Amino acid sequence: GFRQKGNLVKHQRIHTGERPHKCGECGKGFRQRATLIQHQNIHTGERPCKCGECGKGFRHKTSLDLHQKLNTGERPYRCSECGKGFVTSTRLLVHQ
Template sequence: KCLECGKSFSISFNLLKHQRIRTGERPCTCGECGKSFSRSSHLICHQKIHTEEGLSKGPKCGKRPFCCTNCGKSFNQNSNLIRHQCIHTGKRPYKC
């Protein structure tokens, strides 16, 4: 259970991910450029931009080729990436 907001999680890793979002903790750092990420999977996705393949084809994250340049999270559709980027910009395009 998150001590900040009270949200409960059945899987401890999900609580850890949630807490890192709240605190801004980014323990996974790229040795090439110094950019940091909250999850190792985001770092791995990001690191592909530093390779020959990444430079010639753009970042590819397995079956999720659309990667967020802010946090490294990857998506299978560009529309999902665009929606996700609102987290970083603070935009709220949808109204209740």
């Protein structure tokens, strides 16, 4: 179940295909307002997620997180065969 009715409505949009939040620039629709706001950064060129180390900006927090793992050398996903570490599980799967 869902604790808040709004979360149920957002979930139901997956099944209905409803995308009520439209980009005024290109017309692309989104299920959630937050995703529309993230998308609009493409048109404005804004990169609000900044790296504290080097100052590089990113449109999405997930991109910043990946960048920071590369900066620190963190590679939490290990190959069980050779022991090589990877930044993402996807990169590990490609390796295997």
